[in-house]
Amino acid sequence: MIIKNLTIKNNTLNKNxxxxxxxxxxxxxxxxxxxxxxxxKSSILNWLCGILSSNFSAEGEKAxxxxxVSCAFQEPRVLENISVIKNVCLGNNKASIKDDAAKIxxxxxxxxxxxxxxxNLSGGEKQRVNVARAICKNAKLYLFDEPVASQDKKxxxxxxxxxxxxxxxxxxxxxxxxxxxxxxxxFADSVIEI
Amino acid sequence: MKKIAAVxxxxxxxxxxxxxxxxxxxxxxxxxxxxxxxKQIFLLLADKxxxxxxxxxxxxxxxxxxxxxxxxxxxxxxxxxxxxVRDFFSFPLSxxxxxxxxxxxxxxxxxxxxSSICILIAVIMTLPVIISSVYSGLSTDTEKLNQMAKIFDYxxxxxxxxxxxxxxxxxxxxxxxSIFGISWKVVVAAEVLTLPKSGTGTLLQRAQVHLETxxxxxxxxxxxxxxxxxxRILSFVLKRVLK
Numbered sequence: 001m002i003i004k005n006l007t008i009k010n011n012t013l014n015k016n017x018x019x020x021x022x023x024x025x026x027x028x029x030x031x032x033x034x035x036x037x038x039x040x041k042s043s044i045l046n047w048l049c050g051i052l053s054s055n056f057s058a059e060g061e062k063a064x065x066x067x068x069v070s071c072a073f074q075e076p077r078v079l080e081n082i083s084v085i086k087n088v089c090l091g092n093n094k095a096s097i098k099d100d101a102a103k104i105x106x107x108x109x110x111x112x113x114x115x116x117x118x119x120n121l122s123g124g125e126k127q128r129v130n131v132a133r134a135i136c137k138n139a140k141l142y143l144f145d146e147p148v149a150s151q152d153k154k155x156x157x158x159x160x161x162x163x164x165x166x167x168x169x170x171x172x173x174x175x176x177x178x179x180x181x182x183x184x185x186x187f188a189d190s191v192i193e194i
Numbered sequence: 195m196k197k198i199a200a201v202x203x204x205x206x207x208x209x210x211x212x213x214x215x216x217x218x219x220x221x222x223x224x225x226x227x228x229x230x231x232x233k234q235i236f237l238l239l240a241d242k243x244x245x246x247x248x249x250x251x252x253x254x255x256x257x258x259x260x261x262x263x264x265x266x267x268x269x270x271x272x273x274x275x276x277x278x279v280r281d282f283f284s285f286p287l288s289x290x291x292x293x294x295x296x297x298x299x300x301x302x303x304x305x306x307x308x309s310s311i312c313i314l315i316a317v318i319m320t321l322p323v324i325i326s327s328v329y330s331g332l333s334t335d336t337e338k339l340n341q342m343a344k345i346f347d348y349x350x351x352x353x354x355x356x357x358x359x360x361x362x363x364x365x366x367x368x369x370x371x372s373i374f375g376i377s378w379k380v381v382v383a384a385e386v387l388t389l390p391k392s393g394t395g396t397l398l399q400r401a402q403v404h405l406e407t408x409x410x411x412x413x414x415x416x417x418x419x420x421x422x423x424x425x426r427i428l429s430f431v432l433k434r435v436l437k
Contacts, residue, residue, distance in 0.1 A: 046341075049341075049345055050344075051341040051344060051345070067347075069345065070345065070346075071345050073338075073342065075338070077338055077339055077341075077342040079339070079356050079357070079360070080360070081356070081360045082356060090346065090348065090352060090356065091343070091346040091347045091348040091349075091352060092346065092347075093347075133346065137345075137346060
């Protein structure tokens with residue numbers, strides 16, 4: 001899977017955010033993209049998902065179907081009024097979704113919080129729900145926007161390991177973003193700085 | 195505590211001013227004393243014939259309120275989902291909003307029975323309010339959650355239930371509470387003008403014809419008291435139920 005000659009322009013500032021970015025993704029491997037805040041990491045992921053804001057315009061080639069993309073956003077975007085498990089299962093038609101969700105939430109240390117309203121969780125816990133939801137969707141391309149930014153060391157390692165295992169198991173394509181290169185060391189199979 | 199003290203002080207000030215003016219006027223026809231009005235309130239509340247009249251008005255308020263809430267929510271959702279429907283109805287709704295209630299009542303008198311006019315007019319006057327509350331609530335910015343919903347394949351119904359309605363909750367509750375108050379006012383006003391067989395408005399009108407100012411004020415205070423209490427109960431229940 002490739003991203004070819006991607007240019008993203010901020011129409012409000014009339015300035016290019018991403019200039020001629022290209023990358024090759026391999027099946028079952030994680031591509032890490034790192035860069036400072038505002039460098040355009042999230043914009044690349046949004047473009048791949050087909051949710052790039054109307055303030056931006058993009059040109060480039062992508063060899064993926066937006067329907068087959070799953071994404072864990074930088075901010076959790078959980079539905080605060082419904083339960084943690086429902087947040088993970090909603091919209092997912094997989095027959096085994098409830099079991100899969102329960103399994104991954106338990107791995108993420110949220111097993112006892114599954115029936116609780118997501119609004120009652122801490123920021124780090126909501127972020128793990130966000131990652132769990134992304135992993136549970138059947139997809140060809142998985143995007144994780146700074147998935148461990150609000151996690152403590154132990155939970156960050158659990159989240160990294162779970163993402164790694166899932167990508168290997170499903171043989172899917174994957175992009176993970178981070179601020180620093182060292183956050184991707186031992187996690188991503190290859191890294192690109194933007 | 196400070197709020198309660200301020201409200202009590204305000205009520206006492208009104209009563210004091212009322213007493214002062216009543217002493218100055220010294221005519222129960224123009225402004226009766228607070229004491230005689232309160233006596234009349236107790237007499238009315240103790241009068242068995244008053245309650246069926248009051249309940250009839252209350253029934254009309256509840257029926258019109260229920261129709262408005264149900265149709266207002268449906269219309270608000272349709273306005274949100276279909277811009278054409280919103281644009282199509284925006285002109286008639288603006289006309290209704292700026293038309294005096296009395297004009298509607300006088301026209302409706304030609305077409306309907308006085309009893310049904312009270313309900314119809316209350317629905318007409320409250321419907322634009324609830325529709326705009328629902329519509330503006332649903333239009334709250336939920337772009338980021340909608341992007342998430344797109345990626346995770348939420349159906350339209352799931353988006354409405356889990357994203358838009360929670361965001362619209364406060365606006366819808368406020369709309370429902372405010373139309374409850376408006377329904378009381380409009381139903382009683384319509385009763386005064388259309389004089390149905392039974393109704394608090396009819397009672398007020400008869401009292402006015404017989405120059406019973408004490409009765410008018412007493413009846414009004416009962417209506418205001420009931421409307422205020424029911425509005426508080428409704429607000430409490432809605433906030434609990436739609437939590």
